[in-house]
Amino acid sequence: MNARLSLALAATAVTLPEGHILLLRPPADLVLEGLPLDRCVAVQGFRPDHDALAARGVAMPDAPEGPFAAVVVFAARAKALTLDLIAQACGAVAPGAPVIVDGSKGDGIDSVLKHCKASFDVEGVFAKAHGKVFSFTADTPPAAWLAASKTVDGFVTRPGVFSADGIDPGSALLARHLGDLSGKVCDLGAGWGFLAKAALAAGKVTECTLVEAERDALECARVNITDSRARFHWADATRFEGGPFDVVISNPPFHVARKADPDIGRAFLEAAARLLSPRGRFLMVANRHLPYEATLDEVFGQTVALTEQGGYKIIEAQKPRKVPVRATAPKRRRP
Known part of the structure; x- marks a missing residue:
C-alpha cells in the first residue's frame, strides 16, 4: 500500500x-x-x-x-x-x-x-x-x-498517454494485418485510436468498439476517429463486458509502473477470448520476448504466429475458450 x-x-x-x-x-x-x-x-x-x-x-x-x-x-x-x-x-x-x-x-x-x-x-x-x-x-x-494536445503523424495525442510522441512500432506492424477484417471489431486497450482507425479502413467492418482505460487517451481517440461505426468505452479492458465480436485486436500493455509484468497482457488475452464469437479471431502484437504462448494455448484452440519483425511478433488466435473474469484485476498503473 x-x-x-x-x-x-x-x-x-x-x-x-x-x-x-x-x-x-x-x-x-x-x-x-x-x-x-x-x-x-x-x-x-x-x-x-x-x-x-x-x-x-x-x-x-x-x-x-x-x-x-x-x-x-x-x-x-x-x-x-x-x-x-x-x-x-x-x-x-x-x-x-x-x-x-x-x-x-x-x-x-x-x-x-x-x-x-x-x-x-x-x-x-x-x-x-x-x-x-x-x-x-x-x-x-x-x-x-499546462499540457496541450498535439498532432503527431496525423493523430491528436496528449502528454502522458501511451505512445504520445508517435505511432508505436508494434501497432504499426499489426495495422498491416488488418486489411481483411469484417463484421464487429473490438480494440482492447485502444489508446488514442490508431489501430481502431486502421480497422475501420477495412470496408467490411460494420462496427468498431474502442475500449480504453485511460480517459485522456480515449478523448484523443474521439477526436481522431469521427467514423459513425466507432463506439467508445472508458473501461478496464480486462473486465469489459460486451460482444460477441467477430474480431478482437490488441496491443496489450505489460507494465506495472516501470516494471514489466506479462500478467497484464495475459489478462487481455483472456478478455479477448471471452468477447469473441465462437468463430471469431484475435489479432495481437507483443514484444517478441514476452511469454504469451502458454496463455494463448489455454484460452484458444488454435494459434499461429503470422510474423516476427523488429522485435515484435504478430499472433492470430481462433476457437476461443470462455474463461471467467479474474476475481482480482491485474495490478497496473498507466501512464
Whole structure:
C-alpha cells in the first residue's frame, strides 16, 4: 500500500487545512489514514484506479467544483503529465492555499521537486518509502507546464498517454494485418485510436468498439476517429463486458509502473477470448520476448504466429475458450 502521504501527515511534514480537499490522480492503493474523506474528492483518469478508489469510499465526481482549500497531486510516470497536474492544482485552490505533491523515485519525483523549487517556495521535504512529499503555496505556474494536445503523424495525442510522441512500432506492424477484417471489431486497450482507425479502413467492418482505460487517451481517440461505426468505452479492458465480436485486436500493455509484468497482457488475452464469437479471431502484437504462448494455448484452440519483425511478433488466435473474469484485476498503473 502507498503510505507515504499518510506518514507525512502523521509526522506533520505537510498539513491539510479546513475545507474541501482535491486529490489529483491518486493511486488505487493509497493509504487513506489521515485523510478527511468527508471533505475529499478525487479525480483519476485511469479506470482501474478510479473504480478501486470509488469502491473504498472516495468521492469521484465527474467535474469537481472548486476552489479548494488544498490540492494533493500524485506524480505520474510521465513528467509532463505531473507538471500539468501541478499547474491544474494551482488553478483549483484559493489564493495562498497549499499544493502538496507526493511521488516515488520511480515516477521521477526528484526531477519534479527540482522544477517546483525553481518556480515556487517549496517547504520542507518529507522523504519516505522510496519517494518524497513536499508542499508549496500556490502561485502562477510556468505556462509551459499546462499540457496541450498535439498532432503527431496525423493523430491528436496528449502528454502522458501511451505512445504520445508517435505511432508505436508494434501497432504499426499489426495495422498491416488488418486489411481483411469484417463484421464487429473490438480494440482492447485502444489508446488514442490508431489501430481502431486502421480497422475501420477495412470496408467490411460494420462496427468498431474502442475500449480504453485511460480517459485522456480515449478523448484523443474521439477526436481522431469521427467514423459513425466507432463506439467508445472508458473501461478496464480486462473486465469489459460486451460482444460477441467477430474480431478482437490488441496491443496489450505489460507494465506495472516501470516494471514489466506479462500478467497484464495475459489478462487481455483472456478478455479477448471471452468477447469473441465462437468463430471469431484475435489479432495481437507483443514484444517478441514476452511469454504469451502458454496463455494463448489455454484460452484458444488454435494459434499461429503470422510474423516476427523488429522485435515484435504478430499472433492470430481462433476457437476461443470462455474463461471467467479474474476475481482480482491485474495490478497496473498507466501512464
